[in-house]
Amino acid sequence: MKALLLHDKGLWKEMKVEEIQTPQPGEGELLIEVHAVGLNPVDYKTATNGNPNWTYPHVLGLDVAGVVAETGDGVTRWKKGDRVVYHGNLLKKGGYAEYTIAQAHAVSRIPQEVSFEDAAAIPTAGYTAYQALYRKLPFDQIESIVIHGGAGGVGGFGVQLAKLAGKTVISTASSSNHEYVKSLGADYVIDYTNEDVVARVMEITGGHGVDAVVDAVSRQSSTASLDMLGYMGHIVYISGPPEFTKIPGFTKVPSYHEIALGAAYQHGGLKAEKDLAVMGDAMLSLMAEGKLTSMLKEVIQLEEVPAALERLAERHVKGKIVAKVK
Structure with missing residues (x-):
């Protein structure tokens, strides 16, 4: 063959x-x-x-x-x-x-x-997104979610699945991909190349932060994402864990979830x-x-x-x- x-x-x-x-x-x-x-x-x-x-x-x-x-x-x-x-x-x-x-x-x-x-x-990117939302998060308790990289595979499937479930979906993408990511279901898309993503998320959520973040970008990105979590928020990471010590104990009390489909x-x-x-x-x-x-x-x-x-x-x-x- x-x-x-x-x-x-x-x-x-x-x-x-x-x-x-x-x-x-x-x-x-x-x-x-x-x-x-x-x-x-x-x-x-x-x-x-x-x-x-x-x-x-x-x-x-x-x-x-x-x-x-x-x-x-x-x-x-x-x-x-x-x-x-x-x-x-x-x-x-x-x-x-x-x-x-x-x-x-x-x-x-x-x-x-x-x-x-x-x-x-579908499989690698799609199952990863599905596992993040439906196997790791208490998805029925999530109302707002940031899904990074909405123009990519994991991010794009995540945006679609989260919107189908009725969540308020915030995503990140370069400005040229904003309309595309919105067409997948994102309510808000933030240009990570020239906007302060954390500041925009806090503005969108009225200063409360989101219930969950799905990050398939990098360890640095997942660490930065901790600042946009609300109280009792969840972060799902695919490309490396965040720096857990960034959030002091007994404050936001976040939950951390690792994804490794393979x-x-x-x-x-x-x-x-x-x-x-x-x-x-x-x-x-x-x-x-x-x-x-x-x-x-x-x-x-x-x-x-x-x-x-x-x-x-x-x-x-x-x-x-x-x-x-x-």
Whole structure:
């Protein structure tokens, strides 16, 4: 089969499409004929340093949409020809290939109303946003929320999900993306490049601060975000914890929540892996009903992935990029 091969750590910019042996499904696994794969920053970040569990050549690509080509022993729910999407295991070979292997219990069925490309745009960013809002926060108690980076993947899905739940949504983006982020559902968008974000949030909330912040930007950003939390506020961080000592004890009494979606495979066990499929089912249902957009902005070919990952690394890509394989 054809696959985009990473021959060693740090060489992701030099990846090329080459021939490699087609894998075979083991017990509880599916062989997936890949139709589309979503691009994510985690691809180039992990490829830069490599992983001790990888053997080379390695295949990147966590967000896979395709068709079941073969089922392994013990698989009863899925059959050949089923349309599926899933978030893959970072430690194993991924989906930048014609075929790949998935855990049967971690995949979601793609509704007929949803294309392979739209489905592949969801998992890493979408499930992260869903996990932040519906698994970490007491979301029924949240009225106002700041979701940083509304033009990006996690931020864009977070804005949509929060607005669907009826929350007052404040987001951050460069001025050129304000209308786009508002179209996703943000009530307010703050230009982080030339506005004092904390001051604007406090102005919008009448000096009270927000009930929650979701930050997928950086540790520095999550630390700065502590100043915009209200009393008993919550912060969910994806790209590094804030400096906890910034808020003195027994004052704002904030709650801190870490998100690491891939840890479902490494540390979460079977229940956590199955929950990936539950989150996928929920988001695909919303998409099929026309309530959620995949934010798909560009469809590329497999050989174009390295150049597209370079653009992602510059952190100015709006929406999602997906590679079409079949």
